[in-house]
Amino acid sequence: MRPTEVVYRARAFDTPDDSGFRYDDDLGLAVSSEGVITARGAFASVSADHPDATVIDLRSGILLPGLVDTHVHFPQVRVIGALGMPLLEWLERCALPEEQRLADAGYAAAIAGEFVASLIAAGTTTSLVFGSHFAPAVDALFTEASRFGLRVTSGLVVSDRMLPEPLLTTPERAHSEALDLASRWHGKDRARYAVTPRFSLSASDPILEACAAVMADVEGAFFTSHVNENPAEVATVAGQFPDRSGYVDTYDHHGLLGVRSVLAHNVHPQDSELAVLAHRRTAIAHCPSSNSALGSGLFRLREHAAAGVPVALGSDVGAGTGFSLFKEGLQAYFVQRLLGDDGLALTPAHLLHLATAAGAAALGLSDVIGTFDVGKEFDAICLRPPAGTALDIGLRHAGSPDEALGKVFALASDADVADVWVGGTQIASGGFLRALSPLRRG
Ligand SMILES: [Zn+2]
Numbered sequence: 001m002r003p004t005e006v007v008y009r010a011r012a013f014d015t016p017d018d019s020g021f022r023y024d025d026d027l028g029l030a031v032s033s034e035g036v037i038t039a040r041g042a043f044a045s046v047s048a049d050h051p052d053a054t055v056i057d058l059r060s061g062i063l064l065p066g067l068v069d070t071h072v073h074f075p076q077v078r079v080i081g082a083l084g085m086p087l088l089e090w091l092e093r094c095a096l097p098e099e100q101r102l103a104d105a106g107y108a109a110a111i112a113g114e115f116v117a118s119l120i121a122a123g124t125t126t127s128l129v130f131g132s133h134f135a136p137a138v139d140a141l142f143t144e145a146s147r148f149g150l151r152v153t154s155g156l157v158v159s160d161r162m163l164p165e166p167l168l169t170t171p172e173r174a175h176s177e178a179l180d181l182a183s184r185w186h187g188k189d190r191a192r193y194a195v196t197p198r199f200s201l202s203a204s205d206p207i208l209e210a211c212a213a214v215m216a217d218v219e220g221a222f223f224t225s226h227v228n229e230n231p232a233e234v235a236t237v238a239g240q241f242p243d244r245s246g247y248v249d250t251y252d253h254h255g256l257l258g259v260r261s262v263l264a265h266n267v268h269p270q271d272s273e274l275a276v277l278a279h280r281r282t283a284i285a286h287c288p289s290s291n292s293a294l295g296s297g298l299f300r301l302r303e304h305a306a307a308g309v310p311v312a313l314g315s316d317v318g319a320g321t322g323f324s325l326f327k328e329g330l331q332a333y334f335v336q337r338l339l340g341d342d343g344l345a346l347t348p349a350h351l352l353h354l355a356t357a358a359g360a361a362a363l364g365l366s367d368v369i370g371t372f373d374v375g376k377e378f379d380a381i382c383l384r385p386p387a388g389t390a391l392d393i394g395l396r397h398a399g400s401p402d403e404a405l406g407k408v409f410a411l412a413s414d415a416d417v418a419d420v421w422v423g424g425t426q427i428a429s430g431g432f433l434r435a436l437s438p439l440r441r442g
Contacts, residue, residue, distance in 0.1 A: 005033045006424075007053045009043045010063035010382070013405055014371040015353035022371075023401035026059070031378045035424020040374050058382050061418060062395065062408065064352065065370055066125025066379035067325040068359025071224070071264040071285035071314025073130040074141050074154065075099045075108075077115045079318040087230040087294050090319060098318075099133060100166050108137035112144040113439075120148060120428050122323035123381035123417040128224055128262055128285070128314075128363055129154035131196060133167045135177045142185045147435045148427045151379070153222050153363060155194040156181055158211065159202035171210035178214040186218055190423070194222040199229075200237045200250040212254040222260045222363070224285075225251060228273070229265040230296045248273040257282045262362050264314055265290075266304070267297040274307035283310035283362035286354075288331035290316035298335050302344040312359040325355040326412040333409070348405035377423045383408065384418035391416055 012027045028046025030039035030053060039046050047055060075098060082094040102108040119127060131138040131154045138156050145152040158174040159167055169177070178195065186193035195211045195218075197203035203211075203225075215221050228234055228247050241250045248269070251257055257280040264285040266277075277284065286299050304311050313328045314320070320328070329351035336343035346354075360370030369379045385391035391411040398404035420428035427434055 006031045007047050007050050007055050008058055009055055010058040012063040012372060013352060014065050015349055015357050016371050018353045021349040021352055029372055031424050035377050037372060037374050037376050037378055040372060061382040061384035063380055063382050065356040066381055067123045067355050069124045069127040069315050069325060070262050070312040070359050070362050071287055072127055072317045074115050075102050075111060075132050076318030077111060077118055083293060087233055090294055096164055100164060102132045102137040103134050103166060105136045109140045112140040116144045117433060118323045120420055120433055121414045123420055125379045125422045126151035126369060131155050131157050133157045135181055138181055142191050146189055147437050149190060149422045149425060149436050151190040153192040153194045155196045157196045157198050158207055159198045160204050160207045162202040171206045174207055175210040175213055179217055182218040192222060193218055194224050197225050199226040201233055208254045212256055223256050224262045227263040227266050228268045231268060234268050246270050246273050248276050252276055260364055267291055267299055274309055278308040283312055285314035286311050287314040287316035287320055288328055288335050289321045290319040293321055294319050298339050301336055305344060310362055312362040313354045324413055326409050329355050329409045348402055348409055351409045378421055380421045381417050382419040383412055383416045385416040
């Protein structure tokens with residue numbers, strides 16, 4: 001048996017499946033020095049079994065598994081909040097000018113610092129991150145994430161048309177730069193590589209073929225991109241790929257879809273595309289605040305569930321309006337309400353599942369994170385709302401755990417995330433970040 005360093009005592013929620021939540025108001029979690037949960041049960045019993053362990057009492061807050069963001073753009077932290085435009089205009093006026101600035105390595109390093117700090121502040125311990133079009137900027141992201149031990153899957157974003165010239169590459173360069181980055185980062189600590197064409201609109205068949213070659217060369221690599229986000233985008237892609245049956249097929253044709261693939265949005269899918277995604281076990285990153293901000297449309301969650309397509313949550317920063325997965329959960333709930341009878345009524349348990357275990361599953365990490373089960377690593381956040389805030393009042397007067405969890409999704413924000421652990425190591429405490437290694441300059 002591994003040595004146990006700590007027993008956490010907590011009021012804790014998690015979602016071993018999507019049918020409901022598990023709540024314990026005096027949970028004991030024994031965590032080994034390697035950060036693995038070695039025992040779970042009533043605190044009295046776990047503490048009796050581990051008499052030498054340090055006990056950390058977290059009952060003044062609420063303990064949740066670390067949040068999982070399956071779609072978030074590293075270069076866009078500074079362009080959050082530009083409202084009033086549809087997708088293609090927003091890209092041209094806001095996102096793409098900022099993305100070009102990451103050609104400057106110093107600028108990219110500053111953005112990486114802000115981006116990683118923003119993830120941690122929101123309680124996001126695991127993420128699938130859209131990287132940069134510039135390889136040194138992707139290095140900066142992985143470097144900064146590794147300083148905190150965050151679980152980040154990311155890669156070089158590639159495009160060869162329809163974008164400003166500095167953001168374009170060639171299939172040959174895309175392939176060699178990706179292999180180079182993957183050789184440095186894929187499988188190093190908690191980092192993994194994701195092959196990332198921006199979207200088919202800006203990626204021709206030759207560059208998608210180069211992406212497939214990287215997938216073949218890098219064992220265990222992930223694939224991510226965008227799909228069916230906006231009607232004008234979908235129509236343009238249809239015109240660019242007349243030989244494909246739809247947007248999903250532009251990726252599937254090259255063998256890019258599988259269990260390690262995550263596509264963002266899918267607001268306007270054909271039924272046949274849902275069947276393909278289900279068959280490939282490719283997950284969709286649902287990004288409701290982005291879909292609303294850009295007016296992209298209302299996500300058909302019921303149809304995805306009926307077809308058997310896995311769905312998790314993404315913030316889609318910077319089209320999304322912030323890093324908090326609590327807000328994305330709430331927005332997902334709103335969207336389903338607005339769909340009326342076509343919507344899927346989401347409970348607080350569903351929202352927690354989407355923000356944690358479903359994200360872990362989409363990223364192939366169900367055995368590692370997502371719940372507080374024995375054998376998993378201790379990735380967790382503790383919510384402690386400031387006294388007198390609506391969330392503090394609400395939690396103190398909640399009539400049931402279900403009510404309390406509903407209040408968390410209705411009211412919680414970054415300010416309520418007091419503590420953050422990844423793999424048993426605390427990386428934020430009382431709102432302050434604690435890196436594992438110092439910032440290296442030079
Ligand atoms: Zn996106």
